[in-house]
Amino acid sequence: MGIIWTIIIGFVAGVIAKFITPGSNEPSGFILTTILGIVGAFVATWLGQRMGWYAPGEGAGLIGAVVGAIIVLVVWGAIAGRRA
Numbered sequence: 001m002g003i004i005w006t007i008i009i010g011f012v013a014g015v016i017a018k019f020i021t022p023g024s025n026e027p028s029g030f031i032l033t034t035i036l037g038i039v040g041a042f043v044a045t046w047l048g049q050r051m052g053w054y055a056p057g058e059g060a061g062l063i064g065a066v067v068g069a070i071i072v073l074v075v076w077g078a079i080a081g082r083r084a
Contacts, residue, residue, distance in 0.1 A: 010037030040069025
């Protein structure tokens with residue numbers, strides 16, 4: 001059940017992050033939005049554990065996943081902006 005829950009939270013976090021940070025260089029589509037949110041959740045979990053906000057084995061929630069997805073979107077936009 002954990003992986004399904006991560007995918008659901010990841011999708012919701014990806015959609016929210018895309019609405020918060022609009023831009024033309026962002027990924028689109030159901031699969032990329034879900035991947036964006038899942039990667040954002042992993043980024044938020046990793047950063048939160050490194051900064052002491054989360055205990056080892058504890059994951060980020062929805063808000064943390066959204067923040068992580070926004071970070072991933074900003075990095076994506078910076079990389080895509082350099083190519084153009």
